[in-house]
Amino acid sequence: MTSRNWYVIQCKAKESFRAAENLENQGFEVFHPFIQVEKVRQGKLKLIDEPLFPYYLFIHLSEVADNWRPIRSTRGVLKLVSFGHQPVRVADDLVEMLRERVAPQPEDYLKAGDRVLIEEGPFKGLNAIFQTKKGEERVILLLDLLQKQQRLEVPVKAIRPL
Template structure:
């Protein structure tokens, strides 16, 4: 049995998913850690997959048995990360720890208690506190008016997180 190690591949800008798919189609074993994040898209909050390490992925190769030449011409791949002429090996233990720790739970765009800025409507320019989502297109905020917290329902596209 051939000794296999994990190596790092640098991908072209915003093409790490394409590179991973193309390498897997060629029969290589690839680890491309990503997380799901809520992002604002076309006025709605959507789940988006984002690489944990933008521009990089890991590939499991044998020094002897595998053909490394196709790596350079694979769509989405920029190069194999190397120091001089020696490709960088990544410890198996590190890859195992990453695989265990990848959190499949989506990261929220807004969490209860987050400070937000209202960018549209009659309350434009005021800061508020995010309380909850109401469907995909609306949010409920708490706004301090007249020495009292008022609940306010606004379109999600009119709110920007203050971070």
């Protein structure tokens, strides 16, 4: 079995998602870390996917078994990052650490009845019970206030599981 290494690809401006998709369609293993950011679009607050490293993504290649030629002509790709004429290798540990850091959002793995901690807003530091998602950006929690369970709607990014 041939050894595979991670390399860095520089993408054209605002085309890293396109480059990642086209490379994957060609059978390459690609890691394109992104985060979700709340932004106002058309007067509404929306979660937008933004690359963690604008203009860059990682590709897993073998120096022997893989055909590197199609990479350069892939839509969205500018070049394989190199020093001199040698492509830059990235440590496997770094890529694995990045994969862990950009793990799924809480609403992807929470289920009704799970306990959460509110980390932002006026109820910061209080424990609540996850009830359901409300759209893409918000969740509904049950919070014990005034000796009664109150329904509370908060942004997804404001909670974390306990």
